[in-house]
Amino acid sequence: MEFAGRGSGFIIDPSGIAVTNNHVVTGAALLKVWVGGESQPRNAKVLGVSECSDLAVIDIDGDGYPYLQWYPDQANVGLEVYAAGFPLGDPEYTLTKGIVSKATAGGDTGWASVEGVIQHDATINPGNSGGPLVTADGQVVGINYASLASANQYFAITADTAQSVINTLKQGRNLDTIGVNGTAVSSQDGSLTGVWVLSVASGSPADKAGLEGGDLITQMEGLSLATSGTMSEYCDILRTHQPSDALSVNVLRYATGEVLAGELNGTPLAASSTFDSQLGGQAQGGSGDSTSSYSGYTTVADDYGAIQMEIPNAWSDVDGSAWVDGGDVIGSSIWASEDLSAFANSWDQPGVIFDVSNDLAKLGGYVQLLDIERQSYLGTCELDNRYDYSDSTYRGKYDLFKNCGGPGGPRYLVLSAVPVSNAQAFLILVEVQIQSDRDLEALDHILNTFDVVGTLP
Numbered sequence: 001m002e003f004a005g006r007g008s009g010f011i012i013d014p015s016g017i018a019v020t021n022n023h024v025v026t027g028a029a030l031l032k033v034w035v036g037g038e039s040q041p042r043n044a045k046v047l048g049v050s051e052c053s054d055l056a057v058i059d060i061d062g063d064g065y066p067y068l069q070w071y072p073d074q075a076n077v078g079l080e081v082y083a084a085g086f087p088l089g090d091p092e093y094t095l096t097k098g099i100v101s102k103a104t105a106g107g108d109t110g111w112a113s114v115e116g117v118i119q120h121d122a123t124i125n126p127g128n129s130g131g132p133l134v135t136a137d138g139q140v141v142g143i144n145y146a147s148l149a150s151a152n153q154y155f156a157i158t159a160d161t162a163q164s165v166i167n168t169l170k171q172g173r174n175l176d177t178i179g180v181n182g183t184a185v186s187s188q189d190g191s192l193t194g195v196w197v198l199s200v201a202s203g204s205p206a207d208k209a210g211l212e213g214g215d216l217i218t219q220m221e222g223l224s225l226a227t228s229g230t231m232s233e234y235c236d237i238l239r240t241h242q243p244s245d246a247l248s249v250n251v252l253r254y255a256t257g258e259v260l261a262g263e264l265n266g267t268p269l270a271a272s273s274t275f276d277s278q279l280g281g282q283a284q285g286g287s288g289d290s291t292s293s294y295s296g297y298t299t300v301a302d303d304y305g306a307i308q309m310e311i312p313n314a315w316s317d318v319d320g321s322a323w324v325d326g327g328d329v330i331g332s333s334i335w336a337s338e339d340l341s342a343f344a345n346s347w348d349q350p351g352v353i354f355d356v357s358n359d360l361a362k363l364g365g366y367v368q369l370l371d372i373e374r375q376s377y378l379g380t381c382e383l384d385n386r387y388d389y390s391d392s393t394y395r396g397k398y399d400l401f402k403n404c405g406g407p408g409g410p411r412y413l414v415l416s417a418v419p420v421s422n423a424q425a426f427l428i429l430v431e432v433q434i435q436s437d438r439d440l441e442a443l444d445h446i447l448n449t450f451d452v453v454g455t456l457p
Contacts, residue, residue, distance in 0.1 A: 008085030008131030009033070009058070010140065011067040012166070016060035019166060020130030021145050022049045023111050025056045026181040027199020027213070033060050034086075036093060048169030049201075052176035052235035054112035054145050055162060056130075057169035068132060070159045071139040075100050075118050081141055083122040083154070085131025098122030098154075100141075105155060108228070109146050110184040113235035116161030118142050124154045176238045178247075178264055179204020180211065184226035184234075187423070192388070192395050193226040194218040194252065195234055205243075209262055210269035211251065219250040254392050254420070293438050297445050306332040306456045307356050310449040312442050314338050315351060322457050323355045329457050331357030331426070343433065347380075347405035350435040352446055358426040358456050366396040366416035369427055373414050377401050381412055393451070394428060395420050410435045413443065419452075426456060 007024030011017065018033070025031060026049055032041035042061045049056040075081075079100040087094060098121040107114030120133065124144045133142040133156040142156030168175050179201040186193045194216040200206050211217070217225060217234075225234050241247060246266035253260055262269035294312035301308040302320035311318075315336040323333035337343035337351025360369065374383070381401035389396045396417025403409045411434040419425050430450055432443050 006127050007129045010132040011065045013067055014065050015063045016065050018058050018060055020056050022051050022054045022056045023181055024130045026201055047172050048174050049177055050165050050175040052113050052238060053165045054114060055165050057166055068140050070163060071135055071141045075103060075141045077103050080136055081120050081122050081133050083124045083128060083133055083144055085128040087125035087127035096123040108230035108232045110230060113231045114157050116158040117155050118158055119153055119155055121152050176235060179206040184229055184231050186226060186229055192390060195225050205264040209264050214255055216252040217249055218252055221247055252390050293441055300334060300336060302332040302334050304332055304457050306454040307354060307452050309354055310445045311336045311352060323357060330359045331355060332456050347409050350433050350439045353431040354450055355429040356426050356452055356456060360427045361424055366418050366427060370397055370399060370416040374399055380405055389415055389417060393420060
């Protein structure tokens with residue numbers, strides 16, 4: 001996907017050294033700079049960036065430029081300030097007036113974690129990012145980077161904080177960055193959080209590790225990211241490590257539905273273990289049944305053509321009738337096994353249950369459904385643990401049980417999930433009884449193929 005972004009900036013040296021925000025430039029294939037008073041853009045190159053301070057220093061072709069100077073004093077409350085820039089993609093220069101309303105404001109946002117910030121009420125709009133906040137005589141008090149337009153309050157990186165970072169970036173060194181243009185994201189129920197990668201700088205640690213635009217970094221150094229809705233955890237990790245340190249990362253790649261693990265400055269990203277490798281050797285209380293693989297797989301659907309999945313050919317006893325609760329139809333259902341009666345009434349037969357309901361989605365979320373289902377198995381199975389689940393289409397959690405029916409008994413997986421695109425659309429419940437290693441292979445097939453393809457009853 002190709003797209004263009006715009007932002008503002010300002011020149012701090014006659015040689016064409018200029019300052020803007022990291023989120024304006026990182027990951028860009030090229031930079032074009034329109035200098036005030038000129039009708040044609042100039043080329044520019046990035047000298048250095050800081051993701052966490054949301055600052056970037058660029059070098060514009062040419063020299064002899066007029067430039068701005070830094071405000072030498074503290075920006076105290078009440079100081080008259082002006083926000084300068086080119087907002088909303090408009091080529092016309094704008095200037096808005098306000099005052100400093102808070103000298104020390106919180107700097108954590110969804111795309112940065114800035115240590116020195118002032119709050120003001122000189123209106124800024126999209127496109128003002130990276131532009132200067134100046135005094136009446138044109139000295140730079142701060143660099144605009146965030147807004148709370150509903151409260152008519154706006155935020156700028158203080159001159160003191162900016163200068164210390166910029167001095168490093170001018171030397172061609174990056175600071176507190178892995179080379180991504182990212183933003184903190186969270187699912188509606190908070191069960192999935194991370195740093196959404198918008199773009200990746202070529203040659204950066206992120207690029208060398210194999211990160212791509214569209215990836216979600218869920219963990220770094222074993223710490224879950226963006227749990228506060230900001231980049232604070234991410235930036236705290238970067239600020240407490242050297243740029244060359246190897247940092248472990250877990251990544252969700254929506255484009256392929258893969259969960260990846262690897263290191264920045266170390267082992268490149270690779271698909272993490274499947275259920276087969278994760279649970280292999282433990283299918284029957286750790287006995288590791290070596291039964292050969294199933295001979296093949298087939299796609300089955302429910303009686304309404306609303307849901308489908310792939311199951312082993314051997315699981316030919318299939319029931320696709322409606323999901324019924326208390327005599328009422330609440331959704332679609334598929335049960336499949338070699339012997340459904342044995343599967344339903346004993347712990348001796350592998351099989352699968354795939355249920356989907358839009359009615360239940362109106363009453364609660366996947367965690368609540370999983371909690372209810374858990375109670376059905378605690379009396380006869382031992383709970384192993386609860387795990388997060390995600391693929392390119394669905395996200396949720398699953399409970400894994402062991403020793404079902406007694407010591408040495410099979411494992412049983414119960415997954416509850418919702419669509420990534422709309423968590424309120426419907427609830428999914430997948431249950432799989434695992435007797436042997438080949439059932440782990442079947443589990444992978446099921447989880448890679450279960451889907452809602454039609455209208456639910």
